[in-house]
Every structure is written in C-alpha cells, then in structure tokens.
Amino acid sequence: MKVFITLLFRSLETGSVYALAALGVVLIYRTSRAFNFAQGAIGTLNAFVAATLLMSWGWSIWVTVPIAMVTAILTGFVIDAFFIRPAARVGHEGKQIITLGLIIVILGITPILFGVEPIPMPRFIEFSTLTQVEFMGASIGYNALFTIAISIALMASAFWFLKFTSWGLAIRATASNEMASKLMGVPTKNVTMMSWATAAAFGTLAAIIVAPQSAVDINMMNDVQMSAFFACVLGGFQSFYGPVIGAYLIALSRNLTNFYITSTWSTVIVYVVILIFLFFKPVGLVGKKTIKKV
Amino acid sequence: MEGKKRKSRLIGQIKNKFSKNIYYRFTAFGVLLSLIPLLSTVGIMKVSTVSLFAYIIIFTIVAMGLNILIGYSGLISLGTAGFVGFGAYGVVYFYGHGIPYEFAALITLLIAALIGIFIGLFSLKVDGVYLAIATLAVGEIFSQVFKKVTWFTNAYGGVHFKFPKLFGVLQLQKSTMFIFLVVMMVLFMFIMYNIVHSRTGRALMAMSRSDSSAQAMGVSVPRYRLIAFIIATLFATTGGILYASFFRYVQPLDWNLMLTLLVLAMVVVGGVKSIIGTFLGVFVIYGVPTLWLEDLFAGTEGIAYIFSGVLIIIVVMFYPNGAVNVFQDFKKLYKKYKNGELKIKVKKGQKANE
Numbered sequence: 267m268k269v270f271i272t273l274l275f276r277s278l279e280t281g282s283v284y285a286l287a288a289l290g291v292v293l294i295y296r297t298s299r300a301f302n303f304a305q306g307a308i309g310t311l312n313a314f315v316a317a318t319l320l321m322s323w324g325w326s327i328w329v330t331v332p333i334a335m336v337t338a339i340l341t342g343f344v345i346d347a348f349f350i351r352p353a354a355r356v357g358h359e360g361k362q363i364i365t366l367g368l369i370i371v372i373l374g375i376t377p378i379l380f381g382v383e384p385i386p387m388p389r390f391i392e393f394s395t396l397t398q399v400e401f402m403g404a405s406i407g408y409n410a411l412f413t414i415a416i417s418i419a420l421m422a423s424a425f426w427f428l429k430f431t432s433w434g435l436a437i438r439a440t441a442s443n444e445m446a447s448k449l450m451g452v453p454t455k456n457v458t459m460m461s462w463a464t465a466a467a468f469g470t471l472a473a474i475i476v477a478p479q480s481a482v483d484i485n486m487m488n489d490v491q492m493s494a495f496f497a498c499v500l501g502g503f504q505s506f507y508g509p510v511i512g513a514y515l516i517a518l519s520r521n522l523t524n525f526y527i528t529s530t531w532s533t534v535i536v537y538v539v540i541l542i543f544l545f546f547k548p549v550g551l552v553g554k555k556t557i558k559k560v
Numbered sequence: 561m562e563g564k565k566r567k568s569r570l571i572g573q574i575k576n577k578f579s580k581n582i583y584y585r586f587t588a589f590g591v592l593l594s595l596i597p598l599l600s601t602v603g604i605m606k607v608s609t610v611s612l613f614a615y616i617i618i619f620t621i622v623a624m625g626l627n628i629l630i631g632y633s634g635l636i637s638l639g640t641a642g643f644v645g646f647g648a649y650g651v652v653y654f655y656g657h658g659i660p661y662e663f664a665a666l667i668t669l670l671i672a673a674l675i676g677i678f679i680g681l682f683s684l685k686v687d688g689v690y691l692a693i694a695t696l697a698v699g700e701i702f703s704q705v706f707k708k709v710t711w712f713t714n715a716y717g718g719v720h721f722k723f724p725k726l727f728g729v730l731q732l733q734k735s736t737m738f739i740f741l742v743v744m745m746v747l748f749m750f751i752m753y754n755i756v757h758s759r760t761g762r763a764l765m766a767m768s769r770s771d772s773s774a775q776a777m778g779v780s781v782p783r784y785r786l787i788a789f790i791i792a793t794l795f796a797t798t799g800g801i802l803y804a805s806f807f808r809y810v811q812p813l814d815w816n817l818m819l820t821l822l823v824l825a826m827v828v829v830g831g832v833k834s835i836i837g838t839f840l841g842v843f844v845i846y847g848v849p850t851l852w853l854e855d856l857f858a859g860t861e862g863i864a865y866i867f868s869g870v871l872i873i874i875v876v877m878f879y880p881n882g883a884v885n886v887f888q889d890f891k892k893l894y895k896k897y898k899n900g901e902l903k904i905k906v907k908k909g910q911k912a913n914e
Contacts, residue, residue, distance in 0.1 A: 295689070301689075301692075303817075303821060349873060349877075352877060353876070353877050353880075355880055356876055356877065356880040357880060359630065359636070359824070359828050359832075360828055360876045360880050362824070363821075363824065363825045363828045363829065363872060363876050364872075364873050364876055364877070366821045366822070366824070366825055366872065367825075367869045367870065367871075367872035367873035367876070368869070368873070369818075369821075369869070370865065370866070370868060370869025370872070371866050371869035371870060371873070374862050374863075374865040374866035374869060375866060377862060378862055378863075488816075488817075492696075492700060492817065495693050495696060496693065496696075496697065498693065499689070499690050499693040499694065503689055503690075530708055531704075531708070533700070533704055534701050534704045534705075537697040537700055537701050538701065540697060541682070541694055541697055541698070544686050544690060544694055545682060545685055545686065548685050548686040548687065548690055549690065550690070
C-alpha cells in the first residue's frame with residue numbers, strides 16, 4: 267500500500283505536468299487547427315529564463331516563476347502575431363511546419379542567450395524531513411503537493427473561465443467553427459492570440475515543474491511533449507477536459523508498469539495499450555464521433 | 561542556312577522531348593547529379609558535399625513516399641523516421657547473418673510492408689488527427705526498440721556496415737555508391753510518377769478530396785488506404801537501406817520525432833504532389849543551410865541553424881503550395897520582362913488583386 271500511495275502521488279505530479287502541456291496543445295489545436303510541436307520548445311525557453319534569473323542573478327523562486335510566466339505569455343503573443351496570424355492562407359500542414367520552424371529557431375536562440383550548459387533548477391520547496399507529510403505509510407514532499415495543487419487550481423480556473431465567462435464562450439465558439447463565429451462577431455483573432463499565450467504559460471509551468479528532476483536543458487521537454495500528444499488522443503480532441511484525464515491516466519499507467527512489470531519496456535507497453543485503446547475507441551475517452559458531410 | 565535550320569529543328573525536337581517526356585527530364589537530372597563525385601575529385605566541390613548530396617538523395621526518396629501519402633490520399637504519418645531507421649538496421653542485421661545484400665534489402669522491405677499493412681488496417685478505424693498521433697506512437701515504439709534491443713541494433717554503440725557488393729560482382733566504392741543512389745532516386749521518381757498517373761493515383765486523389773464521394777464513385781477506400789500506407793513505408797524503408805549502405809554507420813538517436821517533422825517539412829516546403837518539388841524541399845532544408853548559410857555565418861556558431869528554421873517558416877508563409885512554384889513565378893517575371901511591361905503590369909496586377 268505504501269508503494270502504491272507513493273506511485274500514486276508521483277503519477278499525480280508527472281500527470282499534472284503532462285496535463286498542463288496537453289491542455290496547451292488541445293487549446294491551440296482547437297483554435298488554430300494545428301498541432302503545436304513547439305509547445306515543449308516554448309516551455310524550455312522560458313524555463314531557461316527562470317533558471318537564469320534564479321541561479322545567476324540570485325532572485326527568489328517565488329519572483330522568477332511569475333516573471334517566466336509573463337515572458338511565456340509574451341512569447342505566445344509574439345508567435346501568434348508574427349508567425350501564425352500572417353499565415354492565414356497557409357493550410358493546416360503548413361501551420362504545423364511553421365511550429366517546426368519555431369522549434370528550430372527557439373532551440374537555436376536558447377544556447378546563444380543562456381549558454382549551452384544545463385542549469386540545475388531547485389524545487390519550490392526543498393525536500394527534507396521537515397517538508398514532508400506521512401500519508402498511509404508513504405512520505406510525500408510538500409513540493410509534490412504544492413505542484414499538484416497549483417496545476418489543478420490553474421486548470422480548474424481555466425475550465426471555469428472557459429465555461430462561465432464571455433471570453434471562454436468566444437474560445438469555445440472559435441473552437442467549434444472559426445468561420446461562423448467570425449461572422450457572428452466573435453473576435454477570433456484575439457481568441458487565437460489568447461490561446462497561444464495561455465498555452466505558452468501552461469507549457470512553461472510544466473517545464474518549471476519537471477526541471478528539478480534533471481536540469482534545465484534543450485531536450486528536457488521531449489518526453490512531456492510526446493506524452494501531451496498521447497494524452498490528447500487518449501482523452502479526445504473534442505473536449506478540453508478529456509486530454510487532462512488522459513494525461514493523468516498516462517502518468518499513472520506508466521508509473522505502475524514501470525514498477526510492477528518492467529522498467530525497460532514501460533513506455534512501449536503504454537504506447538501499445540494506447541494504440542489498442544484507439545482501435546476500439548477511435549475518438550478517445552470523451553470524444554464524440556463527428557459526422558462527416560459529403 | 562540549311563545547316564542552321566536543321567540544327568534549330570534538332571534543338572527544337574530535343575526541347576520538345578524534354579518538355580513533354582518526363583522520363584527524359586528525370587534521367588537528365590540524374591546524370592547531372594551523378595557528376596558530383598567527379599567534381600569533388602577534380603576539386604571544384606568539397607568532399608563533404610558528396611555526403612551532403614547523398615543525404616539529400618536518400619531523403620528525397622523518403623519524402624516522396626510521404627508526399628504520396630499526404631498529397632494523394634490526404635492521410636498523414638508521423639512515424640517516418642522509425643521506418644527509415646528500421647530499413648537501415650534491417651539491412652545491416654540480415655547482411656550480418658550471411659544473406660546477400662539484395663536479399664537482405666528485400667527481406668527488410670517485406671517486413672516493413674507487413675508493418676505498413678498493419679498501420680493501414682489501423683487507419684481503417686482511426687482517422688484524422690488520431691491517426692497522425694497513432695503513427696507517432698508507432699514511430700516512438702520503433703525508436704525505443706532501436707535503443708533497447710541489443711541483438712538487433714547494438715543499442716547506443718550503433719552498428720557498422722560496408723559498401724555493398726551488387727549481385728555478387730559489382731563492389732561499390734564511395735563514388736559508385738553515390739551513382740547507385742542517384743539511379744535509385746531516378747527509379748523511384750519514375751515509380752512515383754507512374755503510381756500517381758495510374759488508376760491507383762487517381763483513386764488516391766479522389767480519396768484525398770472526400771472519402772465518401774470516392775466510395776460513391778466505386779473506389780474501395782480500405783484497399784487504397786492500405787496501398788498508400790504500404791507505398792509510404794516502402795519508400796521510407798528503401799531510404800533507410802540506402803542510408804546504411806552509403807554512410808555505413810547507424811546509431812539509435814537519429815530516428816526521432818525531429819527527423820519525422822523534418823521529412824514532413826520537406827514535403828510541405830517543396831510542394832505537395834510535386835516530384836521535383838520534393839527534391840527542392842529536401843535541398844532547402846538540408847542543402848541550403850550546409851552549403852551557404854554556414855559559410856555566411858561562419859563567425860558565430862548556431863546562427864546557421866536558426867536561419868534554417870527561419871527559412872522553413874519563410875518558404876511556408878510565402879509559398880504555401882510549395883517552393884516548386886518559385887519557378888513559375890520566375891517564368892512569369894521573365895515573360896513580363898521580355899515584353900517590356902514589367903513595372904506597369906506588376907502594379908496593375910496588385911490593384912486587380914486588391
């Protein structure tokens with residue numbers, strides 16, 4: 267039981283990271299109709315901002331993380347204004363290729379700005395005997411609890427925003443049919459801009475949470491990015507909360523296979539299970555089958 | 561006078577043949593490319609340029625397969641890198657077990673085709689974005705296998721290979737191997753041209769517009785989806801086999817999502833549905849940064865890399881239908897220039913557009 271509780275909390279922590287990234291991916295997919303392959307790269311860039319402010323300039327983590335979030339939002343604005351919006355006549359595949367170009371540009375600029383060395387990143391609350399809580403025999407760090415709480419709170423407020431505000435309604439309208447909502451007077455341009463900013467901020471938070479496990483470096487988000495995509499198909503692209511559920515499921519199943527079956531092949535097993543699942547439920551957990559018009 | 565006339569008629573005939581017969585064009589293009597090793601021996605080109613062009617040729621074959629899949633069937637695959645890697649490892653593995661090069665290649669292609677059929681069958685149920693991410697999962701499984709199945713890939717150590725001996729007689733060297741690559745590329749260009757202009761190509765084209773209407777016209781959608789996936793996997797695997805044969809070293813970290821995305825970029829940047837455009841796309845993505853940008857920004861490391869990203873973005877933004885349209889734009893400009901109405905016409909055209 268002790269092991270299971272530890273695994274559960276670890277899954278909740280990594281699941282929150284995946285969920286934040288997945289929510290960003292699905293937000294952009296729904297409003298811009300393109301996979302954002304650069305989600306991880308944007309997160310990495312702004313994690314570098316936080317890490318540099320923290321380690322080289324010596325600022326407090328409680329100041330640097332909000333600053334990194336602000337720079338993330340700015341990054342989102344810049345990307346939308348200079349790359350996505352001018353590419354209106356470019357097809358979906360073209361937009362995805364633009365995000366690929368963005369990965370190359372961002373990952374090329376990062377070492378020039380911040381150096382090639384990986385930067386170690388501390389946790390929000392350092393792990394020690396004082397900062398942990400006993401729960402059914404398992405010891406859980408305050409940091410894990412804090413990151414889980416802040417991600418869930420952030421996502422919950424995002425859902426509240428989507429459901430109960432007029433801007434949320436505008437986002438949902440754009441997601442369901444951009445052309446029609448434009449004709450009805452929804453400012454789709456601002457909606458797209460906002461979703462890029464939000465996705466960038468979520469990606470950055472995910473990067474900052476995942477950074478202490480290794481260090482801030484160029485490839486830190488590869489795994490998160492991949493898991494975010496799988497979370498989206500597992501949960502279904504049709505809803506905003508489906509990918510979040512998918513993310514927690516992926517994290518939990520990977521941790522469980524990792525511990526109880528095999529650590530070498532856990533990733534492969536999880537992917538195969540996702541493929542089999544997709545075969546029987548081709549639109550994900552909470553997806554609806556869209557009826558095609560001829 | 562007589563001789564001049566006959567000469568001009570001859571030139572006209574040749575010109576006619578080149579503009580009408582696509583096979584002549586591809587062959588001439590191949591002959592031009594196979595001069596590259598010669599140029600590097602003479603000293604006009606750097607030796608590394610040969611390897612660069614080998615890479616470009618190999619990935620032209622890979623990207624042509626993806627081009628058929630995306631352009632003609634409207635399906636998308638994000639597992640390309642996995643198949644290229646599989647081709648490379650497969651031929652090395654079977655060759656290492658005493659099977660002749662040609663048969664080793666054939667067995668590798670056969671296994672890849674079986675996996676292609678599997679994905680094709682999968683695509684009958686799963687559609688659109690879900691299919692794209694599912695193929696991404698297949699690619700990731702491949703990449704995990706490359707890193708962890710030691711008897712097949714020697715894990716992080718990588719596997720070594722040597723220049724193959726064709727049909728047991730023709731031992732290839734670096735320059736002859738390059739010519740072999742060119743021959744294969746031209747052959748695959750012919751194959752793509754024939755597929756596209758056959759019943760299969762027309763059926764795929766109909767499917768890419770609308771599955772339901774294609775079905776109503778009597779196109780068997782499941783069958784052609786399978787065919788499209790098998791074609792794409794075979795092209796990718798062939799690319800992998802050639803990669804192993806030319807570079808003679810395969811290591812597991814090369815076959816990642818980034819490579820898949822770059823192949824996708826080659827197709828989109830070059831021009832969906834265009835054969836020469838595919839080569840152009842690969843050239844823009846691999847050739848231009850290495851040949852010119854690195855010299856241009858020789859002072860600071862990393863700038864050339866950034867500019868290759870910028871280049872991709874710019875080409876996609878200004879030529880959404882592919883860089884292959886650059887030629888047509890030049891042709892139009894030249895025509896206008898020839899008629900002496902360049903400036904006026906451009907302005908008028910702009911006004912008409914507005």
